[in-house]
Amino acid sequence: MxxxxxxxxxxxxxxxxxxxxxxxxxxxxLGIKKPLLVTDRGLATMAITAHALDVLEEAxxxxxIFSDVDPNPNEKNLEAGVTAYKAGGHDxxxxxxxxxxxxxxxxxxxxxxxxxxxWDFEDIGxxxxxxNADAIAPIVAVPTTAGTGSEVGRASVITNSQTHVKxxxxxxxxxxGVVICDPELTVGMPKVxxxxxxxxxxxxxxxxxxxxFFHPMSQGIALxxxxxxxxxxxxxxxxxxDIEARTNMMAAAAMGAVAFxxxxxxxxxxxxxxxAVYNTHHGMTNAVVMPPVLRFNRPAIEDxxxxxxxxxxxxxxxxxxxxxxxxxxxxxxxxxxxxAMGITPDRIDELAAxxxxxxxxxxxxxxxTLENTRQLFLDCF
Numbered sequence: 432m433x434x435x436x437x438x439x440x441x442x443x444x445x446x447x448x449x450x451x452x453x454x455x456x457x458x459x460x461l462g463i464k465k466p467l468l469v470t471d472r473g474l475a476t477m478a479i480t481a482h483a484l485d486v487l488e489e490a491x492x493x494x495x496i497f498s499d500v501d502p503n504p505n506e507k508n509l510e511a512g513v514t515a516y517k518a519g520g521h522d523x524x525x526x527x528x529x530x531x532x533x534x535x536x537x538x539x540x541x542x543x544x545x546x547x548x549x550w551d552f553e554d555i556g557x558x559x560x561x562x563n564a565d566a567i568a569p570i571v572a573v574p575t576t577a578g579t580g581s582e583v584g585r586a587s588v589i590t591n592s593q594t595h596v597k598x599x600x601x602x603x604x605x606x607x608g609v610v611i612c613d614p615e616l617t618v619g620m621p622k623v624x625x626x627x628x629x630x631x632x633x634x635x636x637x638x639x640x641x642x643x644f645f646h647p648m649s650q651g652i653a654l655x656x657x658x659x660x661x662x663x664x665x666x667x668x669x670x671x672x673d674i675e676a677r678t679n680m681m682a683a684a685a686m687g688a689v690a691f692x693x694x695x696x697x698x699x700x701x702x703x704x705x706x707a708v709y710n711t712h713h714g715m716t717n718a719v720v721m722p723p724v725l726r727f728n729r730p731a732i733e734d735x736x737x738x739x740x741x742x743x744x745x746x747x748x749x750x751x752x753x754x755x756x757x758x759x760x761x762x763x764x765x766x767x768x769x770x771a772m773g774i775t776p777d778r779i780d781e782l783a784a785x786x787x788x789x790x791x792x793x794x795x796x797x798x799x800t801l802e803n804t805r806q807l808f809l810d811c812f
Contacts, residue, residue, distance in 0.1 A: 441583040441689055446612040446681065448674055454483055454525065454571065455490030457609040461569035463523030465493050467516050469536035470527040471500040474575060479616050483527060483573065495519050497539070500528075503706060503713075504535040505592040506549055512539040516568075523569040526607065529628065530579035530713065533572055534587035537605050540568040541587075554586055554601035554790055562602050572607035575616045577667070577680035578628025578714050580635060580688020582610045588703075595707045599790055612685065614677035622668055623715075626763035629664040629680055631714030633657060633759075634698050634721060635687030640739060641732045642694030642794040649693035654742055656686035661743055661759075668763055694794025697724045697786075697807065704785035709774055718765040719772060723810040725753055727803075731796035769811045776812050783808055 445453055458466050466487060474480050475498035488494040497515040500508050516524070516539050526536025542549055544566025551561055572582035581587070586601040620628070636656035639649050659679050666676035701724070702716035725732075729749065737748035745751045766772045783805040786792060792799045799807075 441685070442606050442608060442610060444583070444610045444612060444685065446678065448613060448615050448678070450611050451483055451573065451613045451616060452486060454486045454573065454611060455492055457571045457611060458487070458492055458523060458525065461523060461571065461608045463492070463569055463571070465519070465521050466495070466523045466525045466571070467519055467521040467539070468496045468525040468527050469500070469512060469539055470496065470498050470532040471502070471529070472498050474498070474528050474532060477619070479575060479619070480527065483525070487525070495521065500531055500535045502531055503590045503597070503710060504531050504538075505590045507592055508535055509538050509542060509549060509589060513542050516543045521568070523571070525571045525573060526582075527573045527575065529574070529576035530581050530588070533574060533579065533581035534589070536572070537570055537581070537607070538587040538589060538600060540570045541600070541602060541605060543568055549589060549600055550591070550598065552600050552602060554599040559602045564602075564604055567602065567604040570607040572610045573616070574610075574612060574681065574684065576620060576624060576628040577617055577677065577684040578631035580632065580684045580686070582607060582612070582688075583685045584688045590707055596785060597703045597707045610685070612681040614674050614681055617677050617681065618672055618674075620671060622671070623764070625668050625671065626765065627712045627714035627718065628684070629660060629667065629714070630718035630760075630763065630765065632680065632684040632687040633660045633664070634714070634717040635691045635695070636660065636683070637721075638696040638698055638794065639687070639690035639693045641728065641735060641796050642696060643731070643796050644694045644794060646693035649690040652686045653690035653693070654739060656683045656690060657739065658743055659683035659686070665759075665762060695791035696795035697727060697792065697799060699791035700786045700789040700795065700799065701782075701808065701811065703789050703791065704782045705769070705774065707785070708778065708782065711772060711774070715765065716772070718760055718763070719767075719769060720811050721756055721760070722753065723807060725756065726810070727807050728796045776809065779805060779808050
């Protein structure tokens with residue numbers, strides 16, 4: 432069998448408590464003399480953000496922040512960020528926060544030097560080659576949640592504010608040059624965010640592991656990522672100050688994003704349109720649709736998940752794994768259904784149409800059609 436694959440793996444990651452103090456050094460490594468820290472509105476006034484700005488200021492790198500970022504960032508936020516970047520004469524970005532802050536920060540660094548609209552760089556074919564690669568600013572990423580893994584990703588998810596469709600904007604140089612994973616930055620996360628972001632990391636690992644594409648490196652990383660979530664997410668949720676648990680969840684989040692180079696699937700294909708239309712939390716939405724998607728994919732993944740269950744110390748093969756997911760969701764306070772999230776099935780045809788257009792749908796083990804995707808959505812209510 433002739434196996435051909437193109438693989439690229441991540442970047443310099445500095446993991447450990449207190450390592451935010453290395454932020455200025457990370458900027459200097461990448462030649463950044465005047466960074467713009469990009470984060471979301473919620474984080475803008477928090478102590479961890481002020482401390483990061485102190486570290487930059489004390490090293491003579493200024494104290495500039497842009498935080499006009501929505502929970503699902505859109506092209507208007509991006510335009511405002513690029514304007515702030517240019518007006519301040521910046522030469523690099525510190526992307527700081529959860530998925531929204533990281534995604535928008537990376538997109539600002541990317542778009543600051545481009546002349547075409549952002550939608551011209553959607554993750555379709557070789558569209559990324561349209562970009563002027565030399566004009567992309569360097570990025571330091573500092574995650575403050577343990578979920579999306581956007582800190583090691585080569586894309587940003589930007590919502591089109593007109594159509595409410597989430598678009599994946601891709602370029603290899605979206606990958607930050609240095610990542611600082613300091614678990615102390617995640618200690619203040621509310622329980623509901625710890626749960627939602629942790630389930631996002633789990634969904635990335637689970638879908639990458641189940642994806643039919645060939646990528647054994649991702650396969651191994653996805654499996655160990657699931658094990659870390661199983662061991663440490665309940666601990667981080669129970670006691671937010673458990674630094675060992677927080678550190679391991681940061682590792683699991685980065686591993687999930689590395690692994691999903693192998694592909695995602697129906698969990699993300701469903702949750703992207705739901706998030707875009709109803710503005711729900713992405714990780715929590717993933718957790719809600721996870722059991723119906725497992726049932727949907729069962730014929731194609733039963734043996735594979737039985738192997739995963741054995742590695743994770745779960746008895747009972749596929750059924751044991753499925754029951755574990757249900758009990759984990761229950762322990763973390765995840766809503767049982769989309770109905771429990773306050774969503775009604777009146778826009779199901781629209782959601783199904785959006786789902787089968789989503790790039791994630793191609794990695795699902797069972798091929799998704801308009802008809803079976805509509806039924807799958809119904810099963811989530």
